[in-house]
Amino acid sequence: MSTPLIAARAVSFGYDDRVVVDRLDLSVGVGEVVALLGPNGSGKSTLVKGLFGLVPRLGGTIEVEGKVGDASTHHARIGYVPQRHSLAQSVRSTVSEVVAAGRLPHRPWWQPATRSDRDLVARAIEAVGLSDRAHAEVSTLSGGQQRRVLIARALAGQPALLVMDEPTAGVDHASQVVLTEVLGRLAASGTAMLVVTHELDVLADVVTRIVCLDAGHIDFDGSPGAYAAHLADADHPHVHAGHHHDDDSTGGR
Amino acid sequence: MLALDFMRQALVAAVLVGIAAPMIGVFLVQRQMSLIGDGIGHVALAGVAAGFLTGTMPLVTALTAAVAAGAAVEFIRLRGRTGGDLALAVMFYGGIALGVVLMALSPTGTPANLTAYLFGSLLTTSSGDLVLFAVLAALVMGVTWVLRPRFFAVAQDEEYSRASGLPVTALNVLLSVLTAVTVVVSMRIIGLLLISALMILPNATGQLLGRSFAATIRWAVAIGVFCALVGVTTSFYAGTPSGATIVLVAIVCFLVTAAVGGLRARVVRAQHERAERHLHEHGPACGHPAVPHGDHVDYLHDGHRHAAHADHWDEHADHADHTHVDEGVHR
Known part of the structure; x- marks a missing residue:
């Protein structure tokens, strides 16, 4: 397999007294479109910001195309779309x-x-x-x-890799349709993506891999097909509630 | 008027300040730190007074105090929100209070001197000072011009700029220091209490006239120079303090522009016809035939033409009254 575009090994991100993302491994390879799912507060945004050096890194290493350094040092290869x-x-x-x-x-x-x-x-x-x-x-x-x-x-x-933090949240239907088209075209042209989202349906056609975060750890990493099976198998409350109701599931526990 | 040495110097100083102040000011407006120049001016007064007291050039001591204050502002901001606001208040009021007290203690610091530094005066620009002012103003203009895309990006989205590897902290400190230098360059002709007005007001007017960031800066600089020249001339004939006069001219400019702009907007709105709402956006892939129309593209939608305007689509008339449409309805 070719060198991953970005590879985080055992990374922890957080603030002085609080570890939000805890010794996590994640890499994104050429041509992959990864959806990063998880309840609010699970550390998705912290992970993404951490990859760009916007949140203090408490441990672990980050490599961009095999070179050590976070995404802000290798900014020419990785594009950031903040949540706004x-x-x-x-x-x-x-x-x-x-x-x-x-x-x-x-x-x-x-x-x-x-x-x-x-x-x-x-x-x-x-x-x-x-x-x-x-x-x-x-x-x-x-x-x-x-x-x-x-x-x-x-x-x-x-960029070779586009990292997006909730690009479709709070957007009306017409714009969501256009955003889906845009992301589809980018994927077709070979741009790899790591997309934080709560709305998997919107991206269903382009996503090649799904990563689920919970409480700063990865609790699922696999193909969309495997994810559907994972949802069907498991019956603990947050999976049962499904990704559309993440907020309820964290709030309820 | 031009036969008088001091007036020629005052006019040159006015042009320098009229360009530099709005150029820096636009980024302060963008960062919502419009009043920072005012605070730095307060601290610069302490520097001026220290110069009087110790017999060194007030320009040099003011520059030292202002630059230190400018850098401090950025570091306080960087430390985080809590207490930062209070720390700035302590520094700014401490500066002006210290300035007034030191001025009173110094043998040469008369109340007339104090007023001249606070509100500006035509008489205080010597030719030696003018050369130094010109060098400093040229420095501010040059650096701001070269770095303006970066200052813009950082003020527009600090987080993105950091993520894309721009030296955000260094750029912010530099902008703050340039602000301080501008304050000192302007203190003679505008006065330390009013300099912030010339950084901000031409930009407020520029915002009304420009339709882009670049256009806003161009308008702001043009208005800054205009106000400074008109203000200095009026001040000469009316015998009023130059800084206060310039600022009043800038305010009149703003009010007139706002009033005229408001009227024009009402007329344009009345002539502008929105297309019906539809759930898709026009584009190369929307399926509606695209028809080039002057500087843009119309989309043929059920027999009529839609063109992009702000977040919606406008109805455009047929080719027959094409020119009239371009001039009147659609801008």
């Missing part, structure tokens, strides 16, 4: 201006944007179906359109 309900709007900015930020890590600080930077920005905007709105102000866009701006920003960096 909307973009910061304290000043006016256009879709192109926000997406252009995805090119910054790829050139030295003194260098202005080149023609190829601008082309990649335009292509990233096209990939998420917002070409018509490339020069629209982001504050005038709907929530779902703003999520696609964030995906385009990550795509502008031409």
Whole structure:
């Protein structure tokens, strides 16, 4: 098997007195689309942020394509789509201006944007179906359109792996349909993805592997088929409740 | 007016400040730290007074105090939210109180001097100072111009910037230090209590006029220079303090723009026709024929044309009244 795009070994992430993700192993390989499921508070977002060095790492190692260092040191290979309900709007900015930020890590600080930077920005905007709105102000866009701006920003960096934190949460149906199409096209073009989500149905067509987190540990890792079987077999309360009712299942215990 | 040395110097200083202050200010607005310049100005007064007391150049001591304050602001912010706000209050009020007391203690620090530093004066720009101001202002403008995409990205989304490997902390400290330098460059002509206004107000107006971040900056700088020049000229003829006059001009600019903009928005809204709601978005794959229309693409939907506007779709009229549509209804 080829070198994984990202490989975390025995990683722990957390804050001073609280370990949220505990000695966990996870790797994502070329061409994989991994859905990261789990109840609220199970450590999904902490894991993803930890991979980018946004949460202190308490132990373990991270390698990107076999090279030691977290995803922020190897930023050129891994794109991050943070969990946001909307973009910061304290000043006016256009879709192109926000997406252009995805090119910054790829050139030295003194260098202005080149023609190829601008082309990649335009292509990233096209990939998420917002070409018509490339020069629209982001504050005038709907929530779902703003999520696609964030995906385009990550795509502008031409990542081999795209890490997304709940890209479909709280988005209306029309936008969810478009997001599914966008993710499907990306998967088809060979971009590997690690997607934190509560809405597996939306991604069902593209997901190649499912990883379930619970209380900072992995409690399932396998193919979508195996996951369905796992759901059918098991009858402890949180699996029984299914991934749609994660919140109830954690709250109830 | 131009025959007078001090007026020529004041006008040059006004142009420098008119460019530099809004350029830095836009990032402060973006980070919702609009009042930081004001606080740094308070601390700079302590520096000015220390200069008077010890007989060193007030410009140098003010620069030292302001830059230290600027860096401190960032470190306090970095430490986390709790108590940070109070720490800033202690530093800012401590600065201005210390400044006033030291000024009173120093043999050369007269109340007139104090007022000039607080509210700006045409008379205080010497040609020696002016050269130093010009060098500092050029430094601020150059660095801000080169780094503006990075400052923008960090202010727009700090978490993403960190995840993509940008040196976020260093950029934030640098922006804070540039703010401090701008405060010092502006203190003679605008005054330490009012400098923040010239960083922020032209941007407030620029936001009303520009439709993108780049356009906002261009407008803000143009308005900053305009206000500074008009303010200095008015101050000369009316005998009023220059800083306060410039700020009043900036406020008039903002109010007039807001009023005109409000009227225009009402007219545009009245002429604009939204398409019916539909559950899909138009695009290359939506199945509706795409028709190029001027600078954008219309989609033929059940016999009429839809074009992207903000988060929805507009009805566009036929080719026959194409030009009229582009000018009037749709922008």
